[in-house]
Amino acid sequence: MATTLTDPAPATPALAETGAVLQPLWVRVMHWINAAALLAMIMSGWQIYNAAPLFDFQFSRTITLGGWLGGGLLWHFAAMWVLVINGVLYVMLGFATGRFRRRLWPITLSGVVSDLSQAVRLRLSHDDLGRYNSVQKLLYVGVLLVGLVSVASGLAIWKPVQFQTLTSLLGGYDAARYVHFFAMSAIVAFSAIHIVLAALVPKALRAMIIGR
Amino acid sequence: MLRINRLLIPGVDKKLLVRDAARLMPDVSRRRFLAGGASLGALTLLTGCDVVDGASAETLLAKVSKFNDAVQAAIFNPNTLAPTFSESDITRPFPFNAYYALDQAPTIDGGDWKLEVSGLVQNNKSWTLQELTQLPEVSQITRHVCVEGWSAIGQWSGVRLRDFLELIGADTKANYVWFRCADDYTSPIDMPTALHPQTQMTFKFGGEMLPRAYGYPMKIRIPTKLGFKNPKYVVSMEVTNDYKGGYWEDQGYNSFSGL
Numbered sequence: 164m165a166t167t168l169t170d171p172a173p174a175t176p177a178l179a180e181t182g183a184v185l186q187p188l189w190v191r192v193m194h195w196i197n198a199a200a201l202l203a204m205i206m207s208g209w210q211i212y213n214a215a216p217l218f219d220f221q222f223s224r225t226i227t228l229g230g231w232l233g234g235g236l237l238w239h240f241a242a243m244w245v246l247v248i249n250g251v252l253y254v255m256l257g258f259a260t261g262r263f264r265r266r267l268w269p270i271t272l273s274g275v276v277s278d279l280s281q282a283v284r285l286r287l288s289h290d291d292l293g294r295y296n297s298v299q300k301l302l303y304v305g306v307l308l309v310g311l312v313s314v315a316s317g318l319a320i321w322k323p324v325q326f327q328t329l330t331s332l333l334g335g336y337d338a339a340r341y342v343h344f345f346a347m348s349a350i351v352a353f354s355a356i357h358i359v360l361a362a363l364v365p366k367a368l369r370a371m372i373i374g375r
Numbered sequence: 376m377l378r379i380n381r382l383l384i385p386g387v388d389k390k391l392l393v394r395d396a397a398r399l400m401p402d403v404s405r406r407r408f409l410a411g412g413a414s415l416g417a418l419t420l421l422t423g424c425d426v427v428d429g430a431s432a433e434t435l436l437a438k439v440s441k442f443n444d445a446v447q448a449a450i451f452n453p454n455t456l457a458p459t460f461s462e463s464d465i466t467r468p469f470p471f472n473a474y475y476a477l478d479q480a481p482t483i484d485g486g487d488w489k490l491e492v493s494g495l496v497q498n499n500k501s502w503t504l505q506e507l508t509q510l511p512e513v514s515q516i517t518r519h520v521c522v523e524g525w526s527a528i529g530q531w532s533g534v535r536l537r538d539f540l541e542l543i544g545a546d547t548k549a550n551y552v553w554f555r556c557a558d559d560y561t562s563p564i565d566m567p568t569a570l571h572p573q574t575q576m577t578f579k580f581g582g583e584m585l586p587r588a589y590g591y592p593m594k595i596r597i598p599t600k601l602g603f604k605n606p607k608y609v610v611s612m613e614v615t616n617d618y619k620g621g622y623w624e625d626q627g628y629n630s631f632s633g634l
Contacts, residue, residue, distance in 0.1 A: 214523035232523060233627035234436075240629065241439040323520065324457045324599050324634040325450050331458075336518065336526055 185292050185370040190262070193253045194371055200249060201350065203228060203242035208347055210235025217344055243317075250310065270300045292370055306353045313346035440629050447631040453567050457598035457634070460516045465581070466527035469519075471588040472602065473558075481557035481608045485592045491611035494553075497544025504592050508578050510534045510542075515573055517598035519605065520634055522623075531596040532579040537570045545614045553619050554595055557608040562621035564597065564604060565631065573598050576609075601632040 186194075206228035213221045214232040229235030257263040274297035282298055295303065319330040319339035333339040361368045369375070471477050489501040514532040540547060547570060551563040568574060577596040578585055585591045590607025597605050603623045613619075624630045 211524065215521070215525040233623070236522070236629065237436040237440055237627055240443050241436055244439070320524075322450065322634060323518070325452060325455055327455075327458055336520065340524060 183293075184374045186374050187260075188374065189256055191371055191374060193249055193256075196245065196249045197253070200242045200246040201354070203238055204246055205347060205351060207235045207238035207242065211239060212344070217340060247314070250314075254307070266295055267300050267304050270297055270304065275301055292367055302353060302356070306350065309346050309349045309353070313343060313350065316340075316343035316346055319343075437627075440627075443629055444631040447629075447633045448565065448567070451567060451599070451631075451633050453571055455599075457517050457573055460518070460528050462516065462530070464528045465516065465530055469527050469529045469580070469589070470525075472521060473607075475558075477588055480587055482587065483557055483592055483608060488592050488610070490593065490609065492543055492613075493611065494614035495546035495549045495616070496614050499543070504578070507534060507539075507576065507593070511538065512579075513575065514579075514582075515575065515596075515598065517573065517596075519598075519602050521602040522628060522632065530581050531575060531577045531594075532582065533575045533577040533593075533596070535572065536574045536576055536595065537572065539576055540569065540614070549614050550616045551614075551618065553613045553615055554606045554609050555611045555613075556606050557610050560606055560608070560622045561619070562604055562606050562624065563619055563630065564595070564600070568597060568599060568633070571597070571599055599634050601634060603628060604632050 206226060209222035210227035210229040211232065213227065214235075227235065229238045278297040282296075315329060316333055316339045318326050319333045320336060320343055323330040323336045323339075330336055330339055333342050361371070471480075473480065485504045488504055490507065491501050492499045511534065512532055513535050514530065516528060516530045518526050518528050520526040536552075540552070545552075547566060549566055551565060552569040553561065553563045555561050564574075575596040577590070577594045578592065580586060580589050585594060590609070593609045594607040595605055595609060618630075621630070
């Protein structure tokens with residue numbers, strides 16, 4: 164909103180009220196590229212899963228991408244490049260700009276415990292979008308690490324001969340399939356919480372679209 | 376995993392097996408690479424083109440897949456051996472796998488069978504089964520990884536394809552060795568993979584004559600490739616520079632499909 168730009172700032176303003184950019188352009192662009200690539204990876208991954216399910220269930224055709232196994236594989240290995248390039252650039256920029264250090268660090272056990280207890284009582288404040296609470300920090304760092312596990316296990320089942328050391332580190336070909344599945348599940352669970360919270364705090368969503 | 380394997384065991388649940396295979400195959404009318412409408416908006420973002428037009432999405436995906444062929448060829452190390460296993464690791468029974476039921480598999484008389492050789496070779500004489508099985512034999516216990524995701528460990532014995540290609544004076548600088556099978560299955564193998572020390576013209580499974588289910592009289596066993604790049608019931612091989620496509624490759628499976 165234009166008014167927030169001209170309004171005089173309070174004495175000790177929360178970042179959100181100053182009109183300062185909360186989410187720089189590179190974060191916003193990469194966030195939405197990541198969201199689209201992840202969606203394609205997950206839905207095509209479910210298509211691939213259905214060809215030889217690990218568990219006693221399959222994903223409905225309405226939520227899979229590709230139409231059949233071959234199509235799912237094509238989507239999966241195409242979206243993979245988008246995700247990898249975007250992900251590598253994001254991590255590099257995250258470190259280079261100091262954003263990771265400023266926003267995701269430090270994470271303390273006591274902070275997580277107290278913020279978590281407030282969160283479950285729905286008392287956690289989202290007023291200052293420029294500052295993450297300990298639970299948020301833990302979740303964001305956690306999902307980045309799960310992303311790494313998912314890439315590693317994906318490589319292990321894609322190239323179990325060329326990357327056989329990696330495959331055996333993950334417990335072998337069959338075990339790596341389970342690791343890949345559980346990494347996907349963790350990312351889906353994170354995304355579900357992430358989307359619900361974004362819906363509950365519309366200004367966070369707005370900041371991820373227009374920056375403020 | 377268990378459920379799928381049970382379906383694949385010879386003689387069991389053939390109807391279910393065929394139904395399963397049919398489900399994995401593309402629609403007859405048209406390949407369906409796109410799923411429900413809900414995801415299309417996101418996909419447009421992803422690809423930067425109008426994916427509602429399925430044909431352009433397929434063209435783009437095919438291009439990326441060709442790029443992935445090149446990446447995999449670059450990753451492929453001709454000196455890296457596929458992991459080998461001990462006899463106790465062998466999957467029993469080893470699954471039968473095809474896009475048809477076992478009773479529709481080719482029945483071949485080994486006495487009549489001949490391997491046709493053509494293309495960029497010095498000697499294109501045909502080979503009888505007896506002649507081929509007299510060549511020096513090698514054996515391996517390796518993992519067969521299916522494009523569907525399941526895998527099974529088996530023991531294969533036969534002639535190193537590299538030795539045979541040298542014997543017939545094949546141009547080992549050619550791009551492909553292209554196989555044709557008695558069931559009209561076809562598949563091209565890139566030359567570096569054809570020359571890999573574990574790539575084998577297989578005549579025995581588990582030390583016994585190759586059963587019909589696994590490709591009698593000759594299968595090409597390649598532990599550095601996905602299962603569908605391991606043709607069974609082979610009747611001819613052609614050394615060629617041309618990409619001639621293959622049964623599954625033409626339907627969209629990535630052609631290199633290296634492991």
